[in-house]
Amino acid sequence: MQFDFIDGLFVLMLATFIGLDVIRRVSRLLHTPLMSLTNAISAIAVVGAILLAGEQESRLSTVLGAIAVFASTTNIVSGFLITDRMLKMFKRREPAPSTSSGQAR
Amino acid sequence: MIDQLIQLVYLVATALFIFSLKWMSDPATARRGVFAGVGGMALAIIGTLMHPLLIGYSWIVVPLVLGALAGVPLSWVPLTAVPQRTALSHAFGGLAAGLVGTAKYFLWAEHHELTTFRMGAIALEVILGYLTCTGSLVAAGKLQEVIPTRPIMYRGQNVINFILLAAAVVIAVLLMLDPGRTVLFPALIVLALAFGVLLVLPIGGADMPTVISLLNSYAGLAAVAMGFVMENKLLITAGALDGASGLILSIVMCKAMNRSFTNVLFGAFGQVKVASGQVEQRTAKSATAEDAAQLLENASSVVIIPGYGMAVSQAQHRVHDLYEQLAKRGVDVKFAIHPVAGRMPGHMNVLLAEAEIPYDRLVEMDDINPEMPRTDVALVIGANDVVNPAARLDKNSPIYGMPIIDADKAKVVLAIKRSMNPGFAGIENELYFADNTLMLFGDAKGVIGEVVKNLSGQSGIH
Numbered sequence: 333m334q335f336d337f338i339d340g341l342f343v344l345m346l347a348t349f350i351g352l353d354v355i356r357r358v359s360r361l362l363h364t365p366l367m368s369l370t371n372a373i374s375a376i377a378v379v380g381a382i383l384l385a386g387e388q389e390s391r392l393s394t395v396l397g398a399i400a401v402f403a404s405t406t407n408i409v410s411g412f413l414i415t416d417r418m419l420k421m422f423k424r425r426e427p428a429p430s431t432s433s434g435q436a437r
Numbered sequence: 438m439i440d441q442l443i444q445l446v447y448l449v450a451t452a453l454f455i456f457s458l459k460w461m462s463d464p465a466t467a468r469r470g471v472f473a474g475v476g477g478m479a480l481a482i483i484g485t486l487m488h489p490l491l492i493g494y495s496w497i498v499v500p501l502v503l504g505a506l507a508g509v510p511l512s513w514v515p516l517t518a519v520p521q522r523t524a525l526s527h528a529f530g531g532l533a534a535g536l537v538g539t540a541k542y543f544l545w546a547e548h549h550e551l552t553t554f555r556m557g558a559i560a561l562e563v564i565l566g567y568l569t570c571t572g573s574l575v576a577a578g579k580l581q582e583v584i585p586t587r588p589i590m591y592r593g594q595n596v597i598n599f600i601l602l603a604a605a606v607v608i609a610v611l612l613m614l615d616p617g618r619t620v621l622f623p624a625l626i627v628l629a630l631a632f633g634v635l636l637v638l639p640i641g642g643a644d645m646p647t648v649i650s651l652l653n654s655y656a657g658l659a660a661v662a663m664g665f666v667m668e669n670k671l672l673i674t675a676g677a678l679d680g681a682s683g684l685i686l687s688i689v690m691c692k693a694m695n696r697s698f699t700n701v702l703f704g705a706f707g708q709v710k711v712a713s714g715q716v717e718q719r720t721a722k723s724a725t726a727e728d729a730a731q732l733l734e735n736a737s738s739v740v741i742i743p744g745y746g747m748a749v750s751q752a753q754h755r756v757h758d759l760y761e762q763l764a765k766r767g768v769d770v771k772f773a774i775h776p777v778a779g780r781m782p783g784h785m786n787v788l789l790a791e792a793e794i795p796y797d798r799l800v801e802m803d804d805i806n807p808e809m810p811r812t813d814v815a816l817v818i819g820a821n822d823v824v825n826p827a828a829r830l831d832k833n834s835p836i837y838g839m840p841i842i843d844a845d846k847a848k849v850v851l852a853i854k855r856s857m858n859p860g861f862a863g864i865e866n867e868l869y870f871a872d873n874t875l876m877l878f879g880d881a882k883g884v885i886g887e888v889v890k891n892l893s894g895q896s897g898i899h
Contacts, residue, residue, distance in 0.1 A: 335668030335669075335670075337665070339670075340664065340665055340670065340673055343670050343673050343674060343677075344661060344674075344677055347673065347674040347677035347678060348680070348681050350455060350681075351458070351677055351678040351679075351680070351681025351682060352681045352684070352685060354455060354458045354459050354462075354678075355458060355678075355681055355682045355686075356685060357459075357462040358458070358462050359461070359464060359467075360689075360774075360776065360783065360786075360801055361783065361786045361790075361796055361799060362464060362467055362783060363686060363689075363781075363782035363783030363786070364523075364781055364782060364783035364784055364786065364787045365461070365467065365783070365787070366461050366682060366686075366782075366783070367523055367649070367650070367653055367682070367683075367686065367781065367782065367783075368522075368523060368526075369457065369458070369461065369470065369471065369474055370653060370657070370678065370679040370683070371526045371527065371530065371653070371656075371679075372474060372478065373454055373457065373458075373474055373477070373478070373675050373678060373679055374530050374653075374656050374660050374675065374676060374679035375478075375530060376478070376481055376660055376671060376672055376675035376676065377530060377533040377534050377659075377660050377663055377672070378481070378482060378485075378533070379481055379482070379485045379667070379669060379671060379672055380537045380663050380666070380667045380669065381533055381536075381537055382482070382485045382486065382488075382491075382497050383485060383488060383490070383491070383667065384540050384541070385496040385497045385500070386488070386490070386491030386492065386493060386494065386496065386497050387490050387491060387492065388492055388493055388496065389544050390543070390544060390547070392540060392543055393541070393543065393544050395496075396536040396537070396540040397496065397536070397540055398497070398499070398500045399500070399532075399536055400532070400533040400534075400536040400537050400540075401496075401497060401500040401501055401504065401533075402500035402501075402503055402504040403504070403529040403530070403532050403533040403536075404504065404530070404533045405500065405503075405504025405505050405508060406504040406507045406508040406511065406529055407508070407526045407529050407530055407533075408478055408504075408508065409504065409505045409507075409508025409509060409512070410507075410508035410509070410511035410512040410526060411508075411526060412471055412474060412475050412478070413508070413509065413512035414511075414512040414514070414519070414522065415474075416471045417512060418516070418519075418787050418790070418791075419464070419468045419471065421787070421791050421793070422464040422467070422786075422790045422796045423790070423793065423795055423796065424464075424795050424796065424797055425797065
């Protein structure tokens with residue numbers, strides 16, 4: 333599939349606008365999980381790394397690619413896991429001590 | 438045929454990433470966002486593995502498994518260490534981008550396939566990747582306090598940084614004009630690595646939220662550059678989403694400190710103002726945990742303002758006990774969150790969520806300030822500059838103009854602090870000397886524990 337530089341720029345511009353718009357709506361409560369989530373998403377670099385490590389065009393590119401696969405996978409796994417771990421903690425009012433629900437506004 | 442299929446898989450992955458971020462707009466849907474992200478990433482990897490040019494899988498699968506194994510324990514860090522972990526993962530992201538760019542350069546140089554455009558994209562990817570890598574490592578070191586958190590300064594710092602960056606740009610241009618000059622390429626890498634270190638060294642702990650956000654953005658931009666190198670639209674979109682996120686967070690952080698990017702990056706906050714006049718000895722009123730307990734339980738509204746000090750002393754669970762005790766008595770307890778409280782965006786929210794404080798009790802600065810004059814007690818826990826009224830009143834103060842939480846407007850202020858030493862920025866805080874302020878000296882965890890003990894001790898009689 334042919335890649336065109338100008339196409340790439342169009343994609344970049346549109347994705348940036350979507351990104352700015354979507355991120356602006358993210359709740360401030362969740363800025364830390366947002367960052368770990370985007371961490372995991374930007375580990376999309378794994379795609380480039382896999383291609384290098386799998387095409388095996390030279391020893392150098394294979395080894396560097398493999399290291400990059402390792403670094404990105406670490407980010408993917410730890411990024412998604414910790415994001416989920418943090419998000420699980422965000423609760424509205426917990427049901428257990430609902431003795432105080434009388435005064436809850 | 439297979440190419441088209443791969444591109445379609447990438448297309449779905451992109452959509453999932455957008456949904457992933459979209460669902461983060463509300464804590465109720467946020468976990469769905471993680472699943473969408475995982476789905477997008479799984480599709481991206483599967484799609485890539487279908488690529489017909491791949492000739493062997495051992496160099497892929499082994500690091501994939503090892504990376505996953507290393508990633509699991511990294512997700513178990515205590516929540517107070519999340520800023521360090523985040524910085525570390527930016528470093529990994531930058532490294533991956535840098536390495537891929539390096540490998541591509543040497544492959545194409547060998548086959549004489551380097552066009553000016555490809556060289557430009559590689560130079561951008563490599564500079565951004567490696568500077569993000571070392572810059573984030575320094576940031577992680579500072580957050581972990583392996584490296585001093587104070588700004589590290591020397592003469593001509595900005596000049597040296599500028600020269601480094603200029604040299605990197607010149608080399609990049611030279612390479613674009615003649616990509617065959619392979620000797621220059623390692624120099625580009627070294628310059629980018631050095632620039633990353635020198636860029637972050639002079640930045641102090643309190644500015645870390647901005648720096649982390651900025652590095653987050655760079656990591657995304659490095660992925661975008663990689664997209665142009667690898668001619669891959671999925672990389673471009675996912676990188677752009679990350680870059681946009683980092684950019685917005687940086688802007689939010691800068692606004693919350695009333696400072697510009699350049700000022701954060703080159704200003705070395707909190708270094709210069711040592712001799713700021715009035716060193717007159719004043720005394721602050723102090724109170725005991727018992728007094729505090731009494732004030733709190735007789736209040737009808739309490740606003741708790743947490744800062745980095747709460748994270749340092751791991752006091753969030755005691756704060757939860759306090760919240761429970763007061764809520765049981767019908768006291769309206771809210772938490773006022775300043776955007777730059779802590780060491781990364783949203784740091785306080787996560788800590789309080791960990792301590793099982795319902796998130797509808799966490800209120801943003803702009804929403805709480807109108808309520809402050811009607812608040813009976815403002816309890817400041819390990820926060821300093823974000824409640825310093827000098828930001829509103831004293832035109833000569835270095836933090837003048839920074840938006841703050843108006844703790845001083847509450848009827849009574851209780852401030853928990855280890856000692857009267859000025860905070861990170863080295864700025865005196867008028868709040869501690871105000872007539873309506875009582876100081877509670879000691880470690881936040883210990884002090885709040887005492888207050889809770891006093892409250893629960895009486896709960897039987899109450």
